[in-house]
Amino acid sequence: MKQLQDLPHKLADAPDAVLAERAGDGNVAAFEMLARRHAPLMRAYARRLVNSHAEADDVVQDALIAAWKDIAHLQDGTAAKAWLMRIVSRRAVDTGRRRKSHDNLDDQPEAEAILPTPEQAAVAGSARLALNTALSRLPEEQRRCWVLKELGGQSYEEIAQALGISAASVRGRLARARTTLMKEMEEWR
Numbered sequence: 001m002k003q004l005q006d007l008p009h010k011l012a013d014a015p016d017a018v019l020a021e022r023a024g025d026g027n028v029a030a031f032e033m034l035a036r037r038h039a040p041l042m043r044a045y046a047r048r049l050v051n052s053h054a055e056a057d058d059v060v061q062d063a064l065i066a067a068w069k070d071i072a073h074l075q076d077g078t079a080a081k082a083w084l085m086r087i088v089s090r091r092a093v094d095t096g097r098r099r100k101s102h103d104n105l106d107d108q109p110e111a112e113a114i115l116p117t118p119e120q121a122a123v124a125g126s127a128r129l130a131l132n133t134a135l136s137r138l139p140e141e142q143r144r145c146w147v148l149k150e151l152g153g154q155s156y157e158e159i160a161q162a163l164g165i166s167a168a169s170v171r172g173r174l175a176r177a178r179t180t181l182m183k184e185m186e187e188w189r
Contacts, residue, residue, distance in 0.1 A: 011029055011030060011033045012033060014030075014033070015078075016034065016037070016077060016078060016080040016081060017076075017077030017078045017080070018030075018077070019031070019033050019034045019037075019077070019080070020034065020071060020074055020077030020080040021077050023068075023071045024071050024072040024073075024074060024077075025072075031067075031068055031071065034080060034084075035064050035067075038080075038081055038084050038085075039060060039064070041081075041085070042060045042063060042064075042084060042085065042088045043056055043057065043060050045085060045088055045089070045092075045151060045152055046059040046060050046063075046088050046091075046092050048147050048151050049088075049089065049092035049093070049096070049144070049147055049148070049152075050092050050095050050096060055095055056092075058095070059088060059091045059092045059095055060088060062091045063084065063087040063088045063091045066087055066091070067083070067084055067087055085152055085153075085154075086154070086158060086162070089148055089152055089154065089158075089162050090162050093144065093162050093163060096140070096144065130184070130185060130187075131181075131185065133184070134180070134181050134184035134185055135147075135181070137180070137184065138177050138180060138181070141163070141173055142173045142174075142176055142177035142180070143177065144163060145159055145163070145170055145173040145174050145177060146173075146174060146177040146178070146181070148162060148163075149170075149174055156170045156171060156174075
């Protein structure tokens with residue numbers, strides 16, 4: 001009986017590979033632990049991709065449903081986090097394609113910082129605002145490529161697959177986005 005009570009604690013300490021393997025075998029508690037472990041990052045990533053808290057929540061929920069249905073096919077459990085992030089990026093891209101109007105990043109509330117000094121908060125807020133403004137000025141396809149690469153850490157090939165374009169197109173869009181952002185963010189260097 002005591003062994004069953006210790007199970008949630010043991011799952012909390014288990015590496016992603018073990019959780020993914022157990023979840024692949026139908027263990028709901030193991031999948032819940034994976035979801036709890038990575039949901040904050042998934043949500044933050046989705047938020048950057050879709051520019052809306054509500055849409056980000058929907059993207060993460062859809063991604064977790066898709067992950068649960070497909071986790072038995074995950075070949076390498078150590079890559080569970082990257083796999084979940086790829087699902088989020090695909091769902092976010094699909095959401096962006098369905099959306100008819102694009103939200104302006106300036107209209108979004110700033111994320112709360114963790115106990116900075118007032119000066120640090122002011123500088124960080126100004127830098128975020130400048131980056132959000134610069135990102136909002138990018139064409140949508142360049143912004144998506146930049147977010148998937150810089151915030152999502154995806155490879156050119158993964159971005160190409162997610163957006164349905166060639167890796168060469170991804171490189172070109174990223175180069176243009178980086179050039180524009182460097183010019184826009186010059187005073188923050």
